[in-house]
Amino acid sequence: MSKRxxxxxxxFTSPSMPSSSSGAPSAPANDLPPPPYDEAVVPxxxxxxxxxxxxxxNYDGYVLDASSPPFNxxxxxxxxxxxxxxxxxxxxxxxxxxxxxxxxxxxxxxxxEDFAGRPSPPGYSLYRAKYKTVKEGVISRDKHINQDAxxxxxxxxxxxxxxxxxxxxxxxxxETEWKTVSTRDSDGELVxxxxxxxxxxxxxxxxxxxxxxxxxVCQGAYILPDPKTGEVKTLRDxxxxxxxxxxxxxxxxLTKEVNWDFNGLTRALTTAIRNSGFYENIEISFQMENNxxxxxxxxxxxxxxDNKILRxxxxxxxxxxxxWPVVWLCRKRFGHKNLKSAWNMKISERxxxxxxxxxxxxSCRGTNIFFRTNITQPSNFHSNGLFx
Numbered sequence: 001m002s003k004r005x006x007x008x009x010x011x012f013t014s015p016s017m018p019s020s021s022s023g024a025p026s027a028p029a030n031d032l033p034p035p036p037y038d039e040a041v042v043p044x045x046x047x048x049x050x051x052x053x054x055x056x057x058n059y060d061g062y063v064l065d066a067s068s069p070p071f072n073x074x075x076x077x078x079x080x081x082x083x084x085x086x087x088x089x090x091x092x093x094x095x096x097x098x099x100x101x102x103x104x105x106x107x108x109x110x111x112x113e114d115f116a117g118r119p120s121p122p123g124y125s126l127y128r129a130k131y132k133t134v135k136e137g138v139i140s141r142d143k144h145i146n147q148d149a150x151x152x153x154x155x156x157x158x159x160x161x162x163x164x165x166x167x168x169x170x171x172x173x174x175e176t177e178w179k180t181v182s183t184r185d186s187d188g189e190l191v192x193x194x195x196x197x198x199x200x201x202x203x204x205x206x207x208x209x210x211x212x213x214x215x216x217v218c219q220g221a222y223i224l225p226d227p228k229t230g231e232v233k234t235l236r237d238x239x240x241x242x243x244x245x246x247x248x249x250x251x252x253x254l255t256k257e258v259n260w261d262f263n264g265l266t267r268a269l270t271t272a273i274r275n276s277g278f279y280e281n282i283e284i285s286f287q288m289e290n291n292x293x294x295x296x297x298x299x300x301x302x303x304x305x306d307n308k309i310l311r312x313x314x315x316x317x318x319x320x321x322x323x324w325p326v327v328w329l330c331r332k333r334f335g336h337k338n339l340k341s342a343w344n345m346k347i348s349e350r351x352x353x354x355x356x357x358x359x360x361x362x363s364c365r366g367t368n369i370f371f372r373t374n375i376t377q378p379s380n381f382h383s384n385g386l387f388x
Contacts, residue, residue: 010262011285014270016173034357035275037350040268059257059342062222067234071160071218071341127151131159137256137292146297149239156235156254156293160218160341163256163291164211171203171273171364173280203280204364207287213352214258215344221254224338238334247332248299256291257340265349269360272353276361 034040129142129151138159145152178194185191225232233241242252266284273282296302304310305327314323347355 010266011283012263012266012270014274014282014284016280032275034272034361037268037353040271040275040353041264059222059259059340062224062338062340063232065221065223065235067236068221069157071157071220126158127154129155131155135289137163137290137294139294139296141296141298141303143298145295147243149236149243152239152243152252152295153236155295156239159293160254160256161290162211162214162216162218163258163343164209164289165214165258166287166289167208167210168206168283168285168287169208169269169360169364170205170283170285171278171280172200172283173203174198174200203278204366206363208356208360210352213345213347215346217344218256219259219342219344222257222340222342235339238339242295242334245332245334247330248297248301249305249327249330250297250332250334251336252295252334253336253339254293255335255340256288256293256343258288258343258345260345261349262286265353268349268353269357272357272361273364276364278364 127144127148129140129145131138131140131142140155142155145155176196176198178196180192181195182190182192221235223233223235223238238252242250269284270282296306313319345352
């Protein structure tokens with residue numbers, strides 16, 4: 001796996017083939033068309049070629065929350081704020097009165113009778129919580145959604161928009177240089193010895209944006225049962241538990257998960273790049289953005305912990321050794337490991353591979369000196385390494 005695995009949704013590294021030698025072309029470029037998906041996804045006969053782990057469904061062990069309404073509010077999106085901006089309003093227009101966010105009046109009446117003993121509200125209103133947009137998604141410290149489970153559930157529905165996903169392709173090789181170093185031994189005599197220095201050389205490094213291939217329709221909320229008791233809570237139960245928790249460091253997070261055979265597609269793309277003539281190290285990673293909805297308290301201690309300047313101060317003074325264990329023990333997390341929203345792809349792995357594998361190979365060749373033939377970059381390959 002990649003050294004940067006924690007930054008990616010799925011990441012796999014295929015080391016160089018044994019036949020490759022440092023500083024020499026890995027193989028002549030192969031102008032034959034890439035292999036079909038079914039052939040490329042078959043594990044290599046070579047015992048030295050590592051394989052991605054078997055694919056596992058993202059929701060194995062999770063239970064669909066059937067009590068929650070569909071996770072697709074009947075609303076029209078507004079322009080998305082820039083990263084780091086703060087907005088008083090979510091990215092949606094008002095919900096039409098004919099399509100209440102949390103179901104019909106009868107179901108809402110029963111929910112409210114069962115929820116904290118409160119009577120049914122006279123009508124429906126949409127609360128606009130303040131939030132901050134970051135690369136990972138949205139973060140809110142709004143006081144009202146920390147006190148009202150109904151508003152908190154609304155906030156999760158409002159911002160459960162389609163995530164973004166990039167496929168990151170990185171190829172490199174290592175070169176070893178020998179340098180003569182002069183030192184003096186214990187007798188004071190000058191001794192020269194050769195020492196190796198290995199450095200990494202990038203061969204290609206680009207992204208493919210597959211966000212538009214993710215379905216616009218969320219499949220629902222999935223919750224992991226309690227591992228000790230087996231109890232399955234609903235989304236509303238989690239919201240209720242969160243607002244009644246008095247911990248000033250409490251957090252609630254909903255994670256958006258995309259269901260795709262990442263292992264199979266990675267294996268097929270790796271095979272196609274290998275067959276085209278590149279036998280050096282290959283990293284293929286699936287990077288997610290806008291895939292988290294996080295709610296925290298507005299308490300000053302919670303804000304201090306997230307302050308970058310203060311965190312840097314703790315780091316350089318080594319106070320984090322004392323502070324961070326205390327924070328870890330005191331922090332109360334909801335939904336971090338047991339709450340997901342499910343998203344499917346509009347296109348199968350096989351079809352995506354058939355449509356884009358040649359573009360991927362051309363992009364690898366366009367920046368890689370290890371291919372001996374000059375291949376024109378595809379027209380949708382941009383200078384920032386991103387094609388759509």
